[in-house]
Amino acid sequence: MELMDLVAPQKYNLTSEIDRFDSDRIALLWESEDGEKKTVTYHELIQKGKRFANVLNKLGIKKGDKIMTIVPRIIDAYVIYMGALRAGVAVIPGSEMLRSGDISFRINQGEAKAIITFKDYTEQVDAIQEDMPSLQYKISVAGETNGWMSMDQLMSESSDSFTTVDTNKDDMAFLTYTSGTSGTPKGVVHTHAWAYAHLRIAPKRWLNIKEGDTVWATAGPGWQKWIWSPFLSVLGKGVTGLVYCGRFHPEKQLQLLQDYKVNVLCCTPTEYRLMSKVDHLGKYDLSHLHTACSAGEALNRGVIDIFKDTFDIQLKDGYGQTESTLLIGTLVGRDIRIGSMGQPILDEFITIIDEDGHPVPEGVVGNIAVRRDFPALFKTYYQQPDRYKEVVIGDYFLTGDRASRDKDNYFWFQGRRDxxxxxxxxxxxxxxxxxxxxxxxxxxxxxxxxxxxxxxxxxxxxxxxxxxxxxxxxxxxxxxxxxxxxxxxxxxxxxxxxxxxxxxxxxxxxxxxxxxxxxxxxxxxxxxx
Missing domain, CATH: 3.30.300.30 (ANL, C-terminal domain)
Structure with a gap:
């Protein structure tokens, strides 16, 4: 793949990728823990997004502004993102596990003008004591909350006619905060151009998404992985996404895979491990599943063997970061080497370097690094240029992880750099x-x-x-x-x-x-x- 194939047009808004599928094609199959079910088409989702874009504009939130959102796996999460991005407004994702101090830090550091929060999470915002000078609006999702505007009410008063804002490829789309192991979280700036590159790499080379597939990526909207897969890789490819809003139970997950005839699954190693321990695992029919991917940590060999022996499914590892897209993994059409991280998704951009920034020979442990001109790499850390400099050596961004590679360019993880x-x-x-x-x-x-x-x-x-x-x-x-x-x-x-x-x-x-x-x-x- 040539570099130019990954470079977005100068005028580009990532919602244009989803608009291509504006039709009665099913976008989302949603199910709650209580068994409630909803089906949403691409046309319905796109129109709802336009309504929310109008909501933001009426409030004076426009191109270049930022909003923070804390919502679970509900359809409104997709509506909020699509509406904001269409209006040229960047989104700050927030997990429902965040507490008051975490939320206020993100609002203040990210200069968010509004926070859009599921009704059950508003208490954490209301408990914030410090000033938040940028914050102008608090919007409650899926229910009324005292002192908050209602998203449902605002949407009911808005038109579904909206012209997509004329954004440049380098305009901010997402400001995602790293969880971090030390210091304050870092705000990772992703542009619309990052989404363009991501869509042309991960869904095809790793997730193996095909026309007509039903895809279940289990990540929640508070994380960058949700943007990667449930949001962009599903809607940007015009396939159907399964969304389950409920607590994880391995038996339930297996039943849903069977009932919805899921073709592509992307979940955590922990989920795979717990599913592998279910009694009489072979009673579930997963014959429709052609691809099963894992990300977040290394897969256990025993779990890989159980899924292969029981379902003839080869679990595929994947490695990436908040700052990037998928970087290394078990790629489509490539041999699997158990214990290996896999191969770089694009050889020319990802390598292993020494402390001076030079690529190391095969078999030598060094730093996993990404060329800084890789289009699916973040732009910078928001208002923290010194922290960006700390993770750069010459032409490379350091992931912070160490590995070696063999003669066939399979990477073998060795641990964090520190x-x-x-x-x-x-x-x-x-x-x-x-x-x-x-x-x-x-x-x-x-x-x-x-x-x-x-x-x-x-x-x-x-x-x-x-x-x-x-x-x-x-x-x-x-x-x-x-x-x-x-x-x-x-x-x-x-x-x-x-x-x-x-x-x-x-x-x-x-x-x-x-x-x-x-x-x-x-x-x-x-x-x-």
Whole structure:
């Protein structure tokens, strides 16, 4: 694929991609936890989006402004995004897990003029104490809330006739905040041009979306992954999206896959793991499923084998970031190498470099990096140029992750750039140690970090959450150490193990190794003193 194939026209609004399918074609199949069902066509969705664009304009929210939205997996989420983008207004996604401080930070740092929130989440906004000078409007979704405008009422008073705002490809479309492992969240700026490039890469080369498919991507609207798949990759390709608004239950997920004859599934490794443990798994008919993708963390080999043996479905790994689109994965038509991250989605833009910015030979561990002219890469961190400079070396953006590659350009993950452990001269990635520990029957969750050591510089230390019924008694530590030595190279085993009730995690569920690493550094300093 040539670079120019990924470059958007100068005048471009991403909603034009969806407008191509304005018809009675089914856009969304929606089901609630209570069994309520709705079907929405492309024409209905597009017209609703135009109504919301008019709502924003009547309020004085226009091209160049930003709004924040916190909504679950409901049809209004699609309406809000389509209306805002059509009006040239950028969207700040927010998860329902955010609390008052998280919300106010995003509103103030992102200079949002309005917040559009599901009725059940408005309390967190109302509890904010600090000033929010940019915020002018609070709009409640799917119900009335005291002190809030009603989206339903505003929509009922608006026309569905709206001319798409004349946006440039470099105009901001999304301002998505990273969950972060340290410091304040970073506002990732994605333009309309980013969406153009994303649509020409991920749906075809990874998700394998085909004409007439029903696609279920389970990500929620608070995350960049929702923009990637349930929103852009579905509506931008004119296929039908399944939306389930309910709590996750593995049996329910399998039943929905069967009932709706889903062709493409994209969900988290955790969802696949829990589905793989369902009794009598083979009773479900998933014969319509031609592609099953996973993103967020590495897939477990055992889970991959279960889905292959039971359904003859090959689960496909995928790696990307808030700052990008899919970067590396099991690509359509390529061989799968179990344990590998897969291959770059475009070889010429994604590589592995050393600390000086030079590509490294095969087999050498380095930094996963993306050429800065990659059209599906973010523009900058909003109002934080210094933080952008920190992740750039020469012509490359550093993802923060480390890997090696083999002769066929398959990438092999080694861990976060700042998570790598150097012990007695050995370079140790925490992921391999964690994977080994998680295979033990007593381990529910774990995180591995470097712990300062006077002799070895650092030792490998594991923080372990045990499953219910397993006690952290004296014999448990040597038992786990011996187990890890059998699973991976002996020098990688955790010389120290601490049992904890839970691990520090970000709002998106990522383990905050930096918090544990800082804890160990502080403890070592206190010992010296």
């Amino acid at each position: 998570d790598v452990i150097i012990s007695s001269g050995y370079t140790i990635g925490p992921t391999e140690v964690e994977d080994a520990l998680l295979k033990h029957e007593s381990v529910k969750d774990c995180a591995v970090v470097a712990s300062p050591d006077a002799i070895r510089g650092n030792i490998v230390k594991a923080f372990v959450v045990l499953k219910e019924g397993y006690a952290p008694d004296a014999s448990r530590v040597p038992e786990l150490q011996k187990f890890v030595k059998k699973q991976t190279a002996p020098y990688k085993y955790p010389r120290a193990i601490e049992f904890v009730s839970e691990l520090p995690k970000t709002v998106s569920g990522k383990i905050m190794r930096s918090t544990l690493r800082d804890l160990e550094i502080r403890r070592a300093s206190e010992k010296k003193n």
